[in-house]
Amino acid sequence: MSGASAAGAFGRWERVRRALGERQSRHLFEEVMRHGLTVARRRRPALTAPLLVAYVLALGVHGVGLLAGILGLVLLARPWSNLFIPLAGVTLLLLCVAARPRLAREPDQPLDRARFPALHALSDRVARALGVPPPDGLAICADFTANYRAAGWRRRRHVELGSPLLAILTPEELAAILAHELSHGANGDPLRGQFLGQAIHLLATWGTAVRPLALGDLGRGSAGGPIVSLLALPLEFAMLGLSELLFAWARGMLWLVMRESQRAEYLADLLAATVVGSAAMRAALEKLYLHEVVDAAIRVHALTTPDDAIDARIADAARAVDAAEFASYRTTSRNESWRADASHPPTAMRVDFLAAHEALAATITIDDEERLALAEEISRLLALTRATLVGRKLEAIYG
Structure with missing residues (x-):
C-alpha cells in the first residue's frame, strides 16, 4: 500500500473514531448529568452488558489470531508440494504473533523512593485515603500527561507523571492528579488493560491492509491491463467488503469500549474529589487546557536559554494565562466534544460534571514543610527531563 493510500485509510478510521467520540461524549454527558454516578471502591470491574459484549x-479477534497460528503450524508440518504452502504457513504464524495481546510496559524512568520521598509519601497518603494499595512505583516522563498502568505479568501498579504538567500544578492539584489516576485502580477499570484496545487496533489494521487501493486499477500499465482489471474486480469487491466488515466490527467494539471508558473517567474524577475536594479536582483538570501554552514556553526556552533551568519558564507561562483566555479554552473544549484520546471525555465536560454535584471537602491537607519538599523534588525532576524537553523541540525545529 502506498503512503498516500495508507494515510487515506487511516484517515478514514480517524474520522470513524471522531464521529463516535463526539456522539458518545454528548450522550454520556447528558446521561451522567441526569442520573449521576455512584462512588464505589471495588477491586473487580463491574461487568456491564456493553463491556461483556x-x-x-x-x-x-484474538481467537482469529490463535486460529491463524494453528493453521500456520499445520501447513508447515505437512509435506510441501509447492513454495506457496510454507509461505502461507509463515504468513499465518506472523499474523498470530501480531494478534497476541500485549502487556503494558513498565515506565522508562521510575523514581527512586529514597531520592523522591515527598512525592512517594503524598502518593501513599492519597492511596490510603482512597482505600487502595499504594502504587508499586512512581515514574517521570517528558510529556504533558499523567497515567496509571498495571504493567507486566505481575501487574505492578505504576503512576507516571509528566514533568511539564508537574511544573504548573499546585501541591493540591498534584494530589488531585494522583487521586484521579489511583482511582482507576480503586474502581477496577478494565480498560487499563491491553486486551480490548489491542483487539480494536488489530481490526483497524486488518481493515486497512485488505482494502484495495483502487477499484478496477489492478491492470494499469500492463499489456492486458483492461482485461486484468476486469477479471480482478470481483476479488477487489470481495476485499472491499471484508474491509468494511472489519471496520464495522472495530466500530462496534469502539462504541462499546468508549462509553465504559469515558464513564470511568467521570467516576475517577468524582472518587478523587472525595479525597482532595471538588475545588482541587476541578482546578487540576483545568490545568490540562494549558498544553499548548506549556509547549510554546518549552519551545522558546529551547531556542533562547536551553542550558538554564526550565521550571520557572513553564510556570511563568501558565501564570500569565488570564481569565479571558481560560474562558476561551473552556468554550473550545466544551464545543469540541471529542479528543484524540477518545477514551476521555472533553475536559470542560468533566469540570461541568463536578461543578454540578455537591461540593466535596478535602480529607487530606498539605502543610508548608511538605509544600517545600514537593517543590524541591519537582524542580529536580524538571532538571532530569530538561535535555529531553529541549532536544525534542530543537529536533522538531531544525530536523
Whole structure:
C-alpha cells in the first residue's frame, strides 16, 4: 500500500473514531448529568452488558489470531508440494504473533523512593485515603500527561507523571492528579488493560491492509491491463467488503469500549474529589487546557536559554494565562466534544460534571514543610527531563 493510500485509510478510521467520540461524549454527558454516578471502591470491574459484549468481540479477534497460528503450524508440518504452502504457513504464524495481546510496559524512568520521598509519601497518603494499595512505583516522563498502568505479568501498579504538567500544578492539584489516576485502580477499570484496545487496533489494521487501493486499477500499465482489471474486480469487491466488515466490527467494539471508558473517567474524577475536594479536582483538570501554552514556553526556552533551568519558564507561562483566555479554552473544549484520546471525555465536560454535584471537602491537607519538599523534588525532576524537553523541540525545529 502506498503512503498516500495508507494515510487515506487511516484517515478514514480517524474520522470513524471522531464521529463516535463526539456522539458518545454528548450522550454520556447528558446521561451522567441526569442520573449521576455512584462512588464505589471495588477491586473487580463491574461487568456491564456493553463491556461483556466488547469482551466477547475481542475474544473473537484474538481467537482469529490463535486460529491463524494453528493453521500456520499445520501447513508447515505437512509435506510441501509447492513454495506457496510454507509461505502461507509463515504468513499465518506472523499474523498470530501480531494478534497476541500485549502487556503494558513498565515506565522508562521510575523514581527512586529514597531520592523522591515527598512525592512517594503524598502518593501513599492519597492511596490510603482512597482505600487502595499504594502504587508499586512512581515514574517521570517528558510529556504533558499523567497515567496509571498495571504493567507486566505481575501487574505492578505504576503512576507516571509528566514533568511539564508537574511544573504548573499546585501541591493540591498534584494530589488531585494522583487521586484521579489511583482511582482507576480503586474502581477496577478494565480498560487499563491491553486486551480490548489491542483487539480494536488489530481490526483497524486488518481493515486497512485488505482494502484495495483502487477499484478496477489492478491492470494499469500492463499489456492486458483492461482485461486484468476486469477479471480482478470481483476479488477487489470481495476485499472491499471484508474491509468494511472489519471496520464495522472495530466500530462496534469502539462504541462499546468508549462509553465504559469515558464513564470511568467521570467516576475517577468524582472518587478523587472525595479525597482532595471538588475545588482541587476541578482546578487540576483545568490545568490540562494549558498544553499548548506549556509547549510554546518549552519551545522558546529551547531556542533562547536551553542550558538554564526550565521550571520557572513553564510556570511563568501558565501564570500569565488570564481569565479571558481560560474562558476561551473552556468554550473550545466544551464545543469540541471529542479528543484524540477518545477514551476521555472533553475536559470542560468533566469540570461541568463536578461543578454540578455537591461540593466535596478535602480529607487530606498539605502543610508548608511538605509544600517545600514537593517543590524541591519537582524542580529536580524538571532538571532530569530538561535535555529531553529541549532536544525534542530543537529536533522538531531544525530536523
